[in-house]
Amino acid sequence: MLVLNAGRQVTLSAFADALWGTELPQNPRRAVQLCAVRVRAQLDRIGAGDIVLTCPDGYRLDVPPEATDIGGLANHLRDADAAAAGDDAERELAAVTAALGLWRGEPLADVPSEELQREVAPGLREKRLQLIERRIAILLRGGRAAELVDELVALTARHPLREGLCGQLMQALHHCGRRAEALDVYHRFRRRLSDEFGVDPSESMRELHTAILAGRQDERGSAEPLRLPVPRQLPSSVPAFSGRRRELAELDDLLAVVHGSSEPVVGVITGTAGVGKTTLAVHWARRVADDFVDGQLFADLRGYHPGQAVSPDRVQARFLRTLGVRVEDIPTEADELTALYRSTIDGRRLLMVLDNANGADQVRPLLPGGPGCLTLVTSRDALLSLIATDGAYRVDLDLFDMVEARELLARRLGTGRLAVDPQAADDIIAASARLPLALAIAAARAVIDRGAPLSALAEELREGLDAFDTASELTDVRAVFSWSYRALSLDAARMLRLLGLHPGPHLTVSAAASLGGLPVAAAGELLDELAQANLVIEPVPGRFALHDLMREYAVELVSADESGDDRDRAVRRLLDHYLHNGYAAVAVIDPMLTGDVPEEAVPDVHLEELADHDAAMAWIAAEQDVLLSILDWAADAGFDRQVWQLVWVLVPYFGRQGNTAHLLRCMDAALKAGERLGEPLMQARAHRGLGNVYFRAARNDDADRHFATALALYRGGGDLVGEAHVEMGLSAFREQQGRHPEALEHALRALELHRRLGDPGSHANALNSVACCYIQVGQHEPALDYARRALAAFRELKALDAESAALDTIGDAHQRLGQFSEAIDRYREAIRVAQQAGNRFYSARSLVNLGDAHHAVGDRTAARDAWRRAETILDELRHPAAGQVRDKLARAGV
Known part of the structure; x- marks a missing residue:
């Protein structure tokens, strides 16, 4: 397999098929790898083990093609073709003869592979017969027919249905004056063809028979060669071809x-x-x-x-x-x-x-x-x-990338016209969804109306599919889409229509099943049909999407062909799919989460299997862009209750990522939903969330304003739980501002409220907050006591984020007490738990503290490594604390 494909990768599955066919071993990949090890060991004996290279999914023989028989054959054939083009029969004959010399018996005779014997060996045998026929044709043209008759008799006996050999035998016999025998060869061949297949010889064979009957020969003694027509049917290439x-x-x-x-x-x-x-x-x-x-x-x-x-x-x-x-x-x-x-x-x-x-x-x-x-x-x-x-x-073939799209416009319109308004050119590309046909139509419109600015054309194209109407079914974008749509099965056509309800940017098979109210397997089959018809794309395995113009076409279809009730049911299933799966994921990630739990899902919504923390984090990470799109879409469509609930799916995830922009976007959506619903306590919780985000972003005035509003709304509604949470937020905020006694007062009030309310998770959070505040006012022993009690509660609750926070607090208390070894151990444990939880901000915070502890004991190298790791994370999160870490590195000279 390696030699047959010299210079090209052979996949593990191709090796397995060739080695074992349908009788695969239990672990084919491992079995192939063991074979490769043995091959390399054999080659190592002659110092050539390194010619078998490992590829991502297989192996490649790293030798030039001409080092193999097949590669050598290709070289000889090129020499023969070049000689034939130059009418050099002697050189052509030498090249063909050299090619035939590469066969040293039956090809692959000692290779016990059913697949190779079935798929490769026959082709090699066919190639040899073609070369034999070519060599004989050269000799016939050279007037050497007499010496070929015996060879051709033997060859036609072995290959009685080989038309080329039979025709050459007829020519050789005819040249030797044995016309009757030549005609007899034809008749025997024709009868065999008729008896076995019920067909006649080809027209070229019949014309050769006619020429021999008429006794016609060329000057070299062969029957007149048939001049076959050479078709040239390719259409013209489009002008200004670009990209690809x-x-x-x-x-x-x-x-x-x-x-x-x-x-x-x-x-x-x-x-x-x-x-x-x-x-x-x-x-x-x-x-x-x-x-x-x-x-x-x-x-x-x-x-x-x-x-x-x-x-x-x-x-x-x-x-x-x-x-x-x-x-x-x-x-x-x-x-x-x-x-x-x-x-x-x-x-x-x-x-x-x-x-x-x-x-x-x-x-x-x-x-x-x-x-x-x-x-x-x-x-x-x-x-x-x-x-x-x-x-x-x-x-x-995918949509153009931006470079290819600009190249098409430049070739059609000229670079000078694009340079006048480059932003308009990009707007035209965006409106055309980078679809070459749509871009060509847009360019044609710009060519027709040369005096109009491109910005005017871009504005017209934003109208959607109507702007790409050319009054021709062959080039109108909507009409071209419709041909593919009409070829779909009824169920696949319905799925394409319903995809017009999904706000994007992509969806899974499970989400499509919920959207269509179908079993997951059935939805997968329909998406496969759409993908095979190239009406949807699969940007990553298992996730499907529509390009923008196709999405617009699907929106038109669903509006025209699906009833209002059917659209409403599909929308509810879609919302419930993301809402219920999101809540299931968050419940695994953060067992202490308290939120507005959604009502029971409507029928035919499919729930994912989120068995553990990693699976839940992976689900939200994969769906975060979709969830944000769903959030905006639900707000525009008036699903305020669902908007509110979706926010509390997204906030825990974005909080772990330290993504301030997305957190603010979510909290703003929650606040507006609460205002539209007329729910003061919803508004209070949104204000509290905004306060927490703003204080972490060091926007103190905004944080103060939102915390104050939240506290007033909670007190006005008699909500002690909410009031306690605001006190917790204010404690962390005042601590960050350096107002440590005030921070301790807020933390103690929160602790008392949570003790009275009896929620174990919130009480544990308050314990840790009090511990942090005690550290800041210099009371380190009480801090250790409170933090250890918080840690025990968090471990009981299996709340990884909170556990990491408590470990960091304990490390901080040890460090303030001068117990640096204990501090370093707790910081490292806090980092490990934060990484396990996927909370990058907590990881960075503990890395900063770990660097401080190392620096305090004089380990400058360890301090530098910890701070730099923290700096990298905070830079990626675009968190302002990254500047403080750089200041530490600069001051310490590391």
């Missing part, structure tokens, strides 16, 4: 595969409607057309056209006429037509572009069977079965 450098490089790699392969090669360019698949295919095909000396064929299969798709038999008949087969000789029966089609293209070096296919079944009957051919297919469908069963290579 990566994809063009992938296609160039595909051409290299053609040159080195003993099999025909198929490439599939797949992507969403309007992304430029045909443009890329035609542009690249024209670049490499000269590599295919027997011509280029092109067919628009109209797989997603408003009219009927073109059937494979119609394309076969058209290609046969192009290749010189008379209309009256083209069969009407499907099997005969396919047999004639394969016979006609066999042995030719063709480039075939099959554009706009709707599935593998439309393409497969058109694929050449011989080597040297390349078929390039474009489709909105992923054509997975063509990739899986026919070994097709896939080139995925």
Whole structure:
């Protein structure tokens, strides 16, 4: 496998298939790795173990291609083709003979692999027969027919259905004056073909028979060669082609595969409607057309056209006429037509572009069977079965990136016009969603109206799909989308419509199941269908998205084709999906969380399995952008209760990340929801949250204002719990301001309130707050007592964040008492627990304190390392405390 693919990675799964087929060992990956170890050990004996390189998912043989038989074969073939182009028969013969010398018996004869014997060995045998036929053809043209007859008799006996060899034997016999024997070879071949397959010889074979009957020979004694037409059917390449450098490089790699392969090669360019698949295919095909000396064929299969798709038999008949087969000789029966089609293209070096296919079944009957051919297919469908069963290579075409999009506009409009208003150019790109078709339409409008500023065009394009109406079904963006939409199953079409209700930017299969009120497995199948049709993208595995124009199209569809009741039910399922899964995640992350628990979810909402802290953190981390979008969307749609509840899903997560901007965004949404609902206690809690965020951001005036408002609202509503929480916030705030006696007073009031209220988590928080305040007023022994009591309670509650905070407080008390060894141990434990909880701010805070302790005992290196780790985290969090850490590093000279 490594030698057959020299210079290219072979995946672990490909090795496993070749080694064991369907009889896979229990752990195929490990088994393959053990085989690789043994191979390297054998190669090490000759000092070559390093030529087997480990790749991300397999291995690669690091040798030049010409060091292998297949690579050497490709070199000889290139020499032969160059010699033939220069009409140097002697050099061509030498190259072909050298290529044949690479066969030293049956290929892969001692390789016990069913897959290689089935998939590779036949191609190598076919390549040898082709070379034999080429060598004989050169000798026939050189007038050496007599010395070939015996060899050809033996070859046709071994390969009685090989049309090329039978034709060459007919030519050799005819040249030697043995016309009757030549004609007898033809008749025996025709009878065998008819008896076994019910078909006639190809037209070229029949013309050779006619030439021998007429006694025609060229000056070298061969029957007159048939001059086959060389088709040149590729459409024109679009002017000002731009971008696609990566994809063009992938296609160039595909051409290299053609040159080195003993099999025909198929490439599939797949992507969403309007992304430029045909443009890329035609542009690249024209670049490499000269590599295919027997011509280029092109067919628009109209797989997603408003009219009927073109059937494979119609394309076969058209290609046969192009290749010189008379209309009256083209069969009407499907099997005969396919047999004639394969016979006609066999042995030719063709480039075939099959554009706009709707599935593998439309393409497969058109694929050449011989080597040297390349078929390039474009489709909105992923054509997975063509990739899986026919070994097709896939080139995925995505939306333009910004550089490519600007390049397209520059080529169409000129760099000078873009330079006048570069922001307008970017606005046009944004409105076009970086979709090449939409950008081309926008550029065309700008070309037509050269006098208008680009900013005016950008403003018009913001109207959405209507701005890309070209009055042509072939280029109108909405119409092009509709062709793909109409090809979907009914259930997949409904799923696409419902995705128009999701605010984005992406969703999981589980969320799609809730949105559609479907089982998860069924939703997954529908998303796969949409992905295969390139109507949704999968930016990361398991998460699906729509590009902006496709989202707008889905919004139009859901508004037009789904009833108001169905839309309302889907929206409620979607909200409940994120709300209930979010609360489940937060309950795992922070068992001490108190909030407005949502009511029971509506039917058909799917809950995730969040077994532990890591799974819960991973869920919120993956969904944070979606949850923020849902938050804004729910606020605009008037779901104020759900907005309020979603805030308390997001706040614990963003608090751990120290993300002040997102915390303020959430708290502001909570406050507005509370005001719209007319709920004073909701407003109080939002003000309290804003106070806490602002004091941590060192915005003291804002913090004072919000804490005061919260305290007044709680006292006015008789809410002692809320009042106690504000006292806790004020304690931390005054401590940060250096007003330590006031901080202690607030902490003690909070402790007394929480003791009376009887909530163990809140009481433990108050204990730790009192401990912190005692440290600041110099009473370190009482501080240790309070902090240890808080730690025990937090561990009982399994509250990791709070446990880290208590450990940090204990470390601080030990440090103030001069007990530096104990302080360092507690800080390290606090950091470990904070990391386990995913609380980066707490990690940074304890790292700062750890650095202080190390510095106090003279360990400058350890202090520097701790402070720098803290500085990195705080910089990433954009926290103002990062400047204080840099000051420590500067003052300490470390």
